[in-house]
Amino acid sequence: MDGLGGIQHPELKKTELEIARHDHLDALASRSECGFHHPVDIGITPGSGPAHLGIFGYDPTEYEIGRGLLDSLGVDFEFQKNDLAARGNFATSNSDGIITDRRAGRIASDASAKLCRLLDGVEIDGVKVFVLPVKEHRFAVVFRPIKDGIKLAGALSDSDPQKEGLKNLPVKALVADAGFAASVANKFIAYADEKLADAHPANSVLLRGFANMIDIPPFTDVFGMRALCIAIYPMYKGLSRLVGMDVAKGCDTIISEFETLKKNYAGYDFFFIHIKNTDSAGEDGDFSRKVKAIEDVDLCIPGLLELNPDVLVVTGDHSTPCAMKSHSWHPVPLMIYSKNARYNPDIKRFTEREFIKGTLGQIPAQSIMTLAMSSAQKLAKFGA
Amino acid sequence: MDGLGGIQHPELKKTELEIARHDHLDALASRSECGFHHPVDIGITPGSGPAHLGIFGYDPTEYEIGRGLLDSLGVDFEFQKNDLAARGNFATSNSDGIITDRRAGRIASDASAKLCRLLDGVEIDGVKVFVLPVKEHRFAVVFRPIKDGIKLAGALSDSDPQKEGLKNLPVKALVADAGFAASVANKFIAYADEKLADAHPANSVLLRGFANMIDIPPFTDVFGMRALCIAIYPMYKGLSRLVGMDVAKGCDTIISEFETLKKNYAGYDFFFIHIKNTDSAGEDGDFSRKVKAIEDVDLCIPGLLELNPDVLVVTGDHSTPCAMKSHSWHPVPLMIYSKNARYNPDIKRFTEREFIKGTLGQIPAQSIMTLAMSSAQKLAKFGA
Secondary structure (H helix, E strand, O other), X not given: OOOOOOOOOOOOOOOHHHHOOOHHHHHHHOOOEEXXXXXXXXXXXXXXXXXXXXXXXXXXXXXXXXXXXXXXXXXOOOOOOOOEEEEEEEXXXXXXXXXXXXXXXXXXXXXXXXXXXXXXXXXXXXXXXXXXXXXXXXXXXXXXXXXXXXXXXOXXXXXXXXXXXXXXXXXXXXXXXXXXXXXXXXXXHHHHHHHOOOOOOOOEEEEEEEEEOOOOOOHHHHHOOOEEEEOOOHHHHHHHHXXXXXXXXXXXXXXXXXXXXXHHHHHOOEEEEOOOHHHHHHHHOOHHHHHHHHHHHHHHHHHHHHOOOOEEEEEOXXXXXXXXXXXXXXOEEEXXXXXXXXXXXXXXXXXXXXXXXXXXXXXXXHHHHHHHHHHOOOOOOOOX | OOOOOOOOOOOOOOOHHHHOOOHHXXXXXXXXXXXXXXXXXXXXXXXXXXXXXXXXXXXXXXXXXXXXXXXXXXXXXXXXXXXXXXXXXXXXXXOOOEEEEXXXXXXXXXXXXXXXXXXXXXXXXXXXXXXXXXXOOEEEEEEEEOOOOOOOOXXXXXXXXXXXXXXXXXXOEOOHHXXXXXXXXXXXXXXXXXXXXXXXXXXXXXXXXXXXXXXXXXXXXXXXXXXXXXXOOHHHHHHHHHOOOEEOOOOXXXXXXXXXXXXHHHHOOEEEXXXXXXXXXXXXXXXXXXXXXXXXXXXXXXXXXXXXXXXXXXXXXXEOOOOOOOOEOOOEEEEEEEOOOOOOXXXXXXXXXHHXXXXXXXXXXXXXXXXXXXXXXXXXXXXX
């Protein structure tokens, strides 16, 4: 549950988990290992990228996901390790090249996708350029070397001037060996502006957030499990694909996510089920919607338990307290259920306050996968 | 509160915090993040230097404060980065150069200060020597290079033989490049002994604890805050000055410390208020005096809260249990109060026993500043 943990509501003096009714989770908590995890480190508020890498067992300070990559991850696209990604906007420019609208009047997604197809696939100096629709005026660009010996360094400045009334900026190399990548990016912008000359209001492109792929050992190799991501939102699918998970198609509700789990249960060893609503409600400061999202998930727990998993981990990637309307640094509630759990039967509820009594204490996010694997008795002893 | 934490009194079976009455701190605890910190590491008893560096957010194993430097810090003196400091004693020697009294009969501070002035300011081989009165027979020496290219390595042996009946020892270089510093120190000792020939019983000087300045990033830069230290004892002012804090003048009681806070509240972003009595009472094994010191601080809490701070951290630099009459390794009670706190309302008192139920658990001292900054919403997200 994305953004699971909270802080006390200023008037109710209770957290979202304390107000929500979740009998099934409560029953599990009294026979599970409970506690908290720190996604990155004590006191550090994580973005979605590092937070997910942490719960997937990676050190988020070792593997950094650039903004351009993170956004591009939401697109259904098979990245390759030498790819360079960036975020793009269709924009409006006047005859002097001045940007008059950074979002091209937020053109419709259909029209935008059509323009993407117009630009997609061009080759520039041995680099193939993929132009992938995202939503409205937003798209992703992926630069892929298709000739040997070509490297595209991602340390590039934005072309997007960030406000109207200015010209598109030339992309600049921020390190010595990024000159070639900068030149390709600038040639692509020139090419796009020419192709879009008659496409007013979308007659210009702005690029920002250039980022290289990260070279990360696949989850499937690290843990030796066939893994399936079940998510609704594109970015989380992309994050999971990035670490080598398969991604289930066609989920659009929490119920359909758990149905997808059931359908695919025999085909995989590990499932990551991502629930977005808890976080979006937290970001909106909508306390009762976050409560409802937690309750919705709780209703799916009995069906999940019928599948008889070796291990069930229930947690979030970070806390998103409604009172703060943002991600926060607060340790994230964590429950690990298995037949090998050392539990505290005094825990009566799945809440932050009750979990203080848990057998896990406070651990780094990276330890979750280790504990899950051990709980499933899939790890050998360390040393003789 | 220096030395805040304790252990149970052998007969009362309660700690100092459990016996003390501190209603204001208790009320805060039930709506604050509570727990413990380890100043250096689990099981390690820290000195004052490392303990304070830890709570100021520095790794005390990375930045070491030599004894000579720590003692000199108490003197109101502007250290420079190439300075070499040492602790000094006026001593009595006989005609054979044998030390007959290592403390020169504990001469009065006035008389001692006069002798310091006699020696202060001499130049030896391009090094200026500052001689700074401390108390009674004790003084600090600072060697400062005033010609280019001179370096004073601090790896030097003591001249102080540590017992009577022996001669002043020659200062020796403990590493190859400390030869020049040793020679300057020995020349200074010879110079002093000559100048003091008629100053019996203070006719000799003993030097020990040579230490270089530490090169530490200023607190004001690290955290981007204007910081004021409010303390009574010189050493804590010196420690704060060392990390770049301003130091308030003229505090001599706990009440005056909190008045100083009020007066300066608009001029700074961060305040470090140091309470000495808790530690001195602990060191003396005076249980009721430590209880009283805690109660005195508690009475100042309402006035502090009227200032409406974003974040209030109440903790110690280390534990000083009265039953041990010394610093100890026990984790130090820690309370972080802010509107963004995730608290445990089950906590009824500001005590070691109650804090076990806190939301913070046990954390390294270095994380305190991170949590305080996050609680004030002064830190950006990590990653996208």
